[in-house]
Amino acid sequence: MASGVVWFVSTSNPYGAIIVVNKCMETDNKIEVASALSKYSTPISVLVGAIIIAAALTFGDGKLPQQDVAANPGQAQPDAAALQKQLENIAPITAEDHIRGNPDAPVKIVEYSDTECPFCKRFHPTMQQVMSEYGADGKVAWVYRHFPLDQLHKKARKEAIALECAGDQGGDDAFWKYTDRLYEVTPSNDGLDPSELPKIASEVGLNVTTFNTCLASGKFDAHVEADAQNAIATGGSGTPWSIVIGKNGKKYPLSGAQPYESVKQIIDLASQGK
Numbered sequence: 001m002a003s004g005v006v007w008f009v010s011t012s013n014p015y016g017a018i019i020v021v022n023k024c025m026e027t028d029n030k031i032e033v034a035s036a037l038s039k040y041s042t043p044i045s046v047l048v049g050a051i052i053i054a055a056a057l058t059f060g061d062g063k064l065p066q067q068d069v070a071a072n073p074g075q076a077q078p079d080a081a082a083l084q085k086q087l088e089n090i091a092p093i094t095a096e097d098h099i100r101g102n103p104d105a106p107v108k109i110v111e112y113s114d115t116e117c118p119f120c121k122r123f124h125p126t127m128q129q130v131m132s133e134y135g136a137d138g139k140v141a142w143v144y145r146h147f148p149l150d151q152l153h154k155k156a157r158k159e160a161i162a163l164e165c166a167g168d169q170g171g172d173d174a175f176w177k178y179t180d181r182l183y184e185v186t187p188s189n190d191g192l193d194p195s196e197l198p199k200i201a202s203e204v205g206l207n208v209t210t211f212n213t214c215l216a217s218g219k220f221d222a223h224v225e226a227d228a229q230n231a232i233a234t235g236g237s238g239t240p241w242s243i244v245i246g247k248n249g250k251k252y253p254l255s256g257a258q259p260y261e262s263v264k265q266i267i268d269l270a271s272q273g274k
């Protein structure tokens with residue numbers, strides 16, 4: 001069993017609360033989360049300024065906390081400087097993206113996700129909560145991109161194409177309805193019966209025949225692959241992998257199914273341009 005920690009610095013108290021995410025690699029991929037607070041520590045703002053995320057330590061199994069790992073599981077994770085440089089490889093957000101919320105929001109969260117990843121399933125409601133709080137008034141936009149981990153989830157790529165087919169037929173409204181429903185019903189880890197894909201299409205008001213034709217056409221194969229390759233180029237080695245883009249263009253990495261409060265801290269910093 002291998003273990004490791006990744007540190008997220010909280011700016012919510014003047015003494016520097018530290019959330020420690022400890023991953024114990026078990027057969028069911030359980031995650032243990034603990035919190036520690038030292039009232040005697042030097043204020044974190046003095047020590048690290050606006051930087052709230054340190055690079056993930058290298059684990060024996062190569063996984064990031066609260067993530068499913070991509071290929072090359074023994075590959076070391078980059079240090080903070082290298083990761084920051086990789087973040088600049090993110091593909092520009094365009095009209096071709098699926099954007100939830102205000103496209104001109106000052107803060108954008110670009111998520112690279114795998115529909116059969118259990119941590120992505122866990123993270124999806126967190127992002128819905130983010131949009132409930134920050135999306136209604138246009139402060140945050142959520143951009144969804146695909147990162148199917150084929151070695152772990154053989155069904156995820158077809159499901160990613162299903163999302164695209166939903167969007168192709170019904171626009172972003174249908175894309176997000178389909179995405180929400182798929183994450184709701186999938187048991188994860190390739191547990192979703194493929195027959196559910198057209199059923200979901202029907203549930204969200206799509207023409208099932210048109211949907212099935214799209215699904216078998218290969219029309220979006222290249223698009224899904226391009227998303228996955230861009231995730232890797234930006235430093236993603238597992239899912240969910242997200243990049244928060246602040247109003248000044250600064251980019252913050254967000255690895256794994258982090259809790260709402262951790263995501264909120266990054267959003268607040270990104271909103272301030274720190």
